[in-house]
Amino acid sequence: MPEMPEIEIARRAVEDQALHRVVETVSMRPAGMLRGTSEATVRAALRGHRLTAARRWGKHLFIRSGEARGRWLRLHFGMTGRVAIYDDGDEPTYTRLRLDLEGGRSLAWRCARKLGEIGLVDDPETFADQKPLGPDPSHEGFGLRDFRAVLDGRTGTIKGALMNQAILAGVGNVYSDEALFQARIHPETSVDELSEDDVGRLWRALSRVLGKAVGYRREGAFPSTWLVPHRDAGAACPRCDGIVRKSTVSGRSSYWCDRHQNE
DNA sequence: AATTCCTCCTGATAGC
Protein backbone atom coordinates (compact mmCIF):
# COMPACT_ATOMS: atom_id res chain seq x y z
CA MET A 1 0.00 0.00 0.00
CA PRO A 2 2.56 2.47 -1.03
CA GLU A 3 1.47 6.01 -1.88
CA MET A 4 0.59 8.95 0.30
CA PRO A 5 -3.10 8.05 0.93
CA GLU A 6 -2.30 4.50 2.02
CA ILE A 7 0.50 5.64 4.30
CA GLU A 8 -1.70 8.39 5.73
CA ILE A 9 -4.25 5.74 6.63
CA ALA A 10 -1.54 3.78 8.42
CA ARG A 11 -0.40 6.95 10.19
CA ARG A 12 -3.90 7.64 11.47
CA ALA A 13 -4.24 4.06 12.65
CA VAL A 14 -1.03 4.40 14.64
CA GLU A 15 -2.13 7.76 16.00
CA ASP A 16 -5.56 6.52 17.04
CA GLN A 17 -4.68 3.08 18.30
CA ALA A 18 -1.04 2.85 19.31
CA LEU A 19 0.07 6.21 20.66
CA HIS A 20 0.62 6.95 24.35
CA ARG A 21 1.46 3.36 25.16
CA VAL A 22 4.79 2.05 26.37
CA VAL A 23 6.59 -0.47 24.16
CA GLU A 24 7.11 -3.55 26.28
CA THR A 25 8.84 -5.83 23.79
CA VAL A 26 10.32 -5.47 20.34
CA SER A 27 10.44 -8.37 17.93
CA MET A 28 12.43 -7.96 14.73
CA ARG A 29 13.13 -9.94 11.60
CA PRO A 30 14.35 -7.04 9.49
CA ALA A 31 15.64 -9.20 6.62
CA GLY A 32 18.01 -6.63 5.23
CA MET A 33 15.65 -3.68 5.44
CA LEU A 34 17.51 -1.71 8.10
CA ARG A 35 18.91 1.61 6.86
CA GLY A 36 21.61 3.44 8.74
CA THR A 37 20.99 1.64 12.00
CA SER A 38 21.18 -1.76 13.61
CA GLU A 39 18.72 -4.13 15.12
CA ALA A 40 20.14 -3.53 18.60
CA THR A 41 19.90 0.25 18.19
CA VAL A 42 16.28 0.11 17.08
CA ARG A 43 15.46 -2.24 19.89
CA ALA A 44 17.07 0.02 22.48
CA ALA A 45 15.43 3.12 21.08
CA LEU A 46 11.98 1.61 21.38
CA ARG A 47 11.88 -0.78 24.30
CA GLY A 48 10.62 0.76 27.49
CA HIS A 49 9.65 4.03 25.81
CA ARG A 50 6.26 5.49 25.11
CA LEU A 51 5.09 6.11 21.54
CA THR A 52 4.31 9.81 21.45
CA ALA A 53 3.70 10.98 17.87
CA ALA A 54 2.97 9.67 14.38
CA ARG A 55 3.87 11.76 11.37
CA ARG A 56 4.17 11.28 7.63
CA TRP A 57 6.33 12.95 5.04
CA GLY A 58 5.60 11.69 1.57
CA LYS A 59 5.67 7.92 1.69
CA HIS A 60 7.62 7.75 4.95
CA LEU A 61 5.91 7.06 8.26
CA PHE A 62 7.61 8.32 11.41
CA ILE A 63 6.72 7.20 14.91
CA ARG A 64 8.31 9.01 17.81
CA SER A 65 9.67 7.03 20.71
CA GLY A 66 9.75 8.90 23.98
CA GLU A 67 9.11 12.54 24.71
CA ALA A 68 10.25 15.56 22.74
CA ARG A 69 13.88 14.48 22.64
CA GLY A 70 13.07 10.96 21.58
CA ARG A 71 14.08 9.47 18.29
CA TRP A 72 11.77 8.56 15.45
CA LEU A 73 11.28 5.15 13.97
CA ARG A 74 11.11 5.55 10.19
CA LEU A 75 9.18 3.09 8.06
CA HIS A 76 9.16 3.12 4.28
CA PHE A 77 6.62 0.77 2.75
CA GLY A 78 8.21 -0.13 -0.56
CA MET A 79 5.65 -1.98 -2.63
CA THR A 80 4.10 -4.16 0.02
CA GLY A 81 4.49 -2.52 3.42
CA ARG A 82 1.50 -2.59 5.78
CA VAL A 83 0.72 -1.76 9.37
CA ALA A 84 -1.52 -3.97 11.50
CA ILE A 85 -2.66 -3.16 15.02
CA TYR A 86 -4.39 -5.85 17.00
CA ASP A 87 -5.27 -6.79 20.55
CA ASP A 88 -5.03 -10.51 20.37
CA GLY A 89 -4.53 -13.27 17.91
CA ASP A 90 -1.52 -14.38 15.97
CA GLU A 91 1.07 -12.17 14.42
CA PRO A 92 0.19 -11.46 10.78
CA THR A 93 2.25 -13.00 8.00
CA TYR A 94 5.40 -11.23 6.82
CA THR A 95 5.76 -9.23 10.03
CA ARG A 96 9.26 -7.70 10.09
CA LEU A 97 8.90 -5.58 13.20
CA ARG A 98 6.45 -6.05 16.01
CA LEU A 99 5.99 -3.77 18.99
CA ASP A 100 4.06 -5.23 21.90
CA LEU A 101 2.51 -2.34 23.76
CA GLU A 102 1.19 -2.03 27.26
CA GLY A 103 -2.38 -3.18 27.56
CA GLY A 104 -1.88 -6.23 25.34
CA ARG A 105 -1.94 -4.42 22.03
CA SER A 106 0.54 -5.05 19.24
CA LEU A 107 1.69 -2.98 16.31
CA ALA A 108 3.04 -5.07 13.44
CA TRP A 109 4.85 -3.73 10.42
CA ARG A 110 4.59 -6.17 7.56
CA CYS A 111 6.40 -6.32 4.27
CA ALA A 112 6.03 -9.33 2.00
CA ARG A 113 8.52 -8.27 -0.63
CA LYS A 114 11.53 -6.95 1.21
CA LEU A 115 11.59 -3.61 -0.54
CA GLY A 116 10.66 -1.56 2.50
CA GLU A 117 13.00 0.24 4.88
CA ILE A 118 13.36 0.46 8.64
CA GLY A 119 15.33 3.38 9.99
CA LEU A 120 15.83 5.52 13.05
CA VAL A 121 16.16 9.29 12.67
CA ASP A 122 16.54 12.36 14.87
CA ASP A 123 13.45 13.96 13.36
CA PRO A 124 11.46 13.89 10.10
CA GLU A 125 12.61 17.35 8.94
CA THR A 126 16.29 16.50 9.16
CA PHE A 127 15.71 13.23 7.35
CA ALA A 128 13.75 14.95 4.56
CA ASP A 129 16.44 17.57 4.24
CA GLN A 130 19.25 15.05 3.93
CA LYS A 131 17.51 12.52 1.70
CA PRO A 132 16.55 14.86 0.04
CA LEU A 133 12.79 14.63 0.04
CA GLY A 134 10.74 17.33 -1.65
CA PRO A 135 7.81 19.05 0.05
CA ASP A 136 4.73 16.98 0.79
CA PRO A 137 1.86 18.48 -1.22
CA SER A 138 -0.72 17.41 1.34
CA HIS A 139 0.99 19.20 4.20
CA GLU A 140 -0.59 22.34 5.60
CA GLY A 141 0.44 25.47 3.77
CA PHE A 142 1.54 23.89 0.49
CA GLY A 143 -0.37 25.47 -2.38
CA LEU A 144 -0.43 26.31 -6.06
CA ARG A 145 2.39 28.80 -5.69
CA ASP A 146 4.62 26.10 -4.21
CA PHE A 147 3.54 23.61 -6.84
CA ARG A 148 4.58 26.04 -9.60
CA ALA A 149 7.89 26.60 -7.81
CA VAL A 150 8.87 22.94 -7.64
CA LEU A 151 8.07 22.45 -11.34
CA ASP A 152 9.86 25.58 -12.46
CA GLY A 153 12.80 24.95 -14.80
CA ARG A 154 12.06 21.25 -15.30
CA THR A 155 12.10 19.71 -18.74
CA GLY A 156 11.23 16.04 -18.14
CA THR A 157 7.79 14.47 -18.36
CA ILE A 158 5.17 15.70 -15.94
CA LYS A 159 4.50 12.12 -14.87
CA GLY A 160 8.16 11.66 -13.97
CA ALA A 161 8.21 14.94 -12.06
CA LEU A 162 5.12 14.04 -10.04
CA MET A 163 6.63 10.69 -9.07
CA ASN A 164 10.08 12.05 -8.25
CA GLN A 165 10.27 12.07 -4.45
CA ALA A 166 13.00 14.71 -4.42
CA ILE A 167 10.66 17.12 -6.24
CA LEU A 168 7.39 16.27 -4.54
CA ALA A 169 7.07 13.65 -1.81
CA GLY A 170 4.20 11.20 -1.64
CA VAL A 171 2.89 10.77 -5.17
CA GLY A 172 3.46 7.46 -6.93
CA ASN A 173 2.34 5.69 -10.05
CA VAL A 174 -1.39 5.33 -9.42
CA TYR A 175 -2.18 8.79 -8.09
CA SER A 176 0.00 10.62 -10.60
CA ASP A 177 -2.01 8.89 -13.32
CA GLU A 178 -5.23 9.82 -11.55
CA ALA A 179 -4.35 13.50 -11.18
CA LEU A 180 -3.25 13.76 -14.83
CA PHE A 181 -6.42 12.00 -15.93
CA GLN A 182 -8.63 14.39 -14.00
CA ALA A 183 -6.63 17.41 -15.18
CA ARG A 184 -6.81 16.20 -18.79
CA ILE A 185 -3.05 16.18 -19.28
CA HIS A 186 -1.10 13.46 -21.09
CA PRO A 187 1.53 11.84 -18.80
CA GLU A 188 4.33 12.36 -21.33
CA THR A 189 3.82 16.10 -21.66
CA SER A 190 7.05 17.83 -20.76
CA VAL A 191 6.84 20.14 -17.78
CA ASP A 192 8.03 23.18 -19.73
CA GLU A 193 5.20 22.74 -22.22
CA LEU A 194 2.50 23.04 -19.59
CA SER A 195 0.56 26.30 -19.67
CA GLU A 196 -0.24 28.22 -16.52
CA ASP A 197 -3.76 26.94 -16.82
CA ASP A 198 -2.52 23.34 -17.12
CA VAL A 199 -0.47 23.67 -13.96
CA GLY A 200 -3.40 25.22 -12.12
CA ARG A 201 -5.75 22.44 -13.22
CA LEU A 202 -3.16 19.82 -12.32
CA TRP A 203 -2.65 21.25 -8.86
CA ARG A 204 -6.36 21.32 -8.17
CA ALA A 205 -6.73 17.77 -9.43
CA LEU A 206 -3.76 16.52 -7.43
CA SER A 207 -4.86 18.03 -4.16
CA ARG A 208 -8.40 16.79 -4.66
CA VAL A 209 -7.19 13.29 -5.54
CA LEU A 210 -4.83 13.01 -2.59
CA GLY A 211 -7.39 14.40 -0.18
CA LYS A 212 -10.27 12.22 -1.27
CA ALA A 213 -8.28 9.05 -1.85
CA VAL A 214 -7.76 8.61 1.89
CA GLY A 215 -11.49 8.27 2.47
CA TYR A 216 -12.20 6.24 -0.64
CA ARG A 217 -9.39 3.85 0.13
CA ARG A 218 -10.67 3.35 3.63
CA GLU A 219 -14.20 2.73 2.44
CA GLY A 220 -12.82 0.27 -0.06
CA ALA A 221 -14.04 1.77 -3.32
CA PHE A 222 -13.18 4.62 -5.63
CA PRO A 223 -15.83 6.46 -7.64
CA SER A 224 -16.38 5.01 -11.09
CA THR A 225 -15.60 8.45 -12.53
CA TRP A 226 -12.00 8.01 -11.40
CA LEU A 227 -9.35 6.29 -13.48
CA VAL A 228 -8.33 3.92 -10.65
CA PRO A 229 -11.14 1.37 -11.24
CA HIS A 230 -10.42 1.43 -14.98
CA ARG A 231 -6.69 0.75 -15.06
CA ASP A 232 -6.91 -1.76 -17.89
CA ALA A 233 -5.64 -1.29 -21.42
CA GLY A 234 -8.65 -1.01 -23.71
CA ALA A 235 -11.15 -0.10 -21.00
CA ALA A 236 -13.76 2.55 -21.71
CA CYS A 237 -12.94 5.98 -20.33
CA PRO A 238 -15.47 6.84 -17.60
CA ARG A 239 -15.42 10.54 -18.53
CA CYS A 240 -15.67 10.59 -22.31
CA ASP A 241 -15.92 8.12 -25.17
CA GLY A 242 -12.16 7.57 -25.31
CA ILE A 243 -10.24 4.38 -24.59
CA VAL A 244 -7.85 3.80 -21.70
CA ARG A 245 -4.35 3.14 -23.04
CA LYS A 246 -1.29 1.76 -21.31
CA SER A 247 2.34 2.62 -21.95
CA THR A 248 5.61 3.01 -20.14
CA VAL A 249 6.32 6.56 -19.00
CA SER A 250 9.34 7.33 -16.83
CA GLY A 251 9.81 3.63 -16.36
CA ARG A 252 6.38 2.87 -14.98
CA SER A 253 3.17 1.48 -16.41
CA SER A 254 0.94 4.45 -17.11
CA TYR A 255 -2.70 4.56 -18.03
CA TRP A 256 -4.38 7.47 -19.75
CA CYS A 257 -7.39 8.28 -21.92
CA ASP A 258 -6.52 8.62 -25.58
CA ARG A 259 -9.24 11.19 -26.09
CA HIS A 260 -9.35 13.72 -23.28
CA GLN A 261 -5.65 13.59 -22.35
CA ASN A 262 -4.02 15.04 -25.43
CA GLU A 263 -0.30 15.34 -25.78
C1' DA B 1 18.92 17.32 -15.91
C1' DA B 2 16.61 13.39 -17.46
C1' DT B 3 15.90 8.81 -19.32
C1' DT B 4 16.65 3.93 -19.67
C1' DC B 5 18.03 -0.23 -17.82
C1' DC B 6 19.04 -3.21 -14.04
C1' DT B 7 18.46 -4.66 -9.41
C1' DC B 8 16.48 -5.70 -4.91
C1' DC B 9 12.26 -9.54 -3.48
C1' DT B 10 8.13 -12.57 -3.79
C1' DG B 11 2.92 -12.93 -4.30
C1' DA B 12 -0.76 -12.53 -7.64
C1' DT B 13 -2.53 -13.14 -12.00
C1' DA B 14 -2.82 -13.63 -16.99
C1' DG B 15 -2.16 -16.77 -20.51
C1' DC B 16 -1.48 -21.18 -22.41
Next chain:
DNA sequence: TGCTATCAGGAGGAAT
Protein backbone atom coordinates in the same frame (compact mmCIF):
# COMPACT_ATOMS: atom_id res chain seq x y z
C1' DT C 1 -6.55 -27.79 -13.27
C1' DG C 2 -1.75 -26.78 -13.50
C1' DC C 3 2.21 -24.65 -14.96
C1' DT C 4 4.95 -20.69 -16.53
C1' DA C 5 5.84 -16.03 -17.68
C1' DT C 6 5.03 -11.53 -16.51
C1' DC C 7 3.74 -7.96 -13.71
C1' DA C 8 3.53 -5.07 -9.48
C1' DG C 9 0.83 1.38 -6.16
C1' DG C 10 8.94 1.76 -4.91
C1' DA C 11 13.35 3.46 -5.61
C1' DG C 12 18.64 3.57 -5.84
C1' DG C 13 22.57 3.29 -8.91
C1' DA C 14 25.02 3.08 -13.30
C1' DA C 15 25.36 4.19 -17.93
C1' DT C 16 23.99 7.27 -21.57
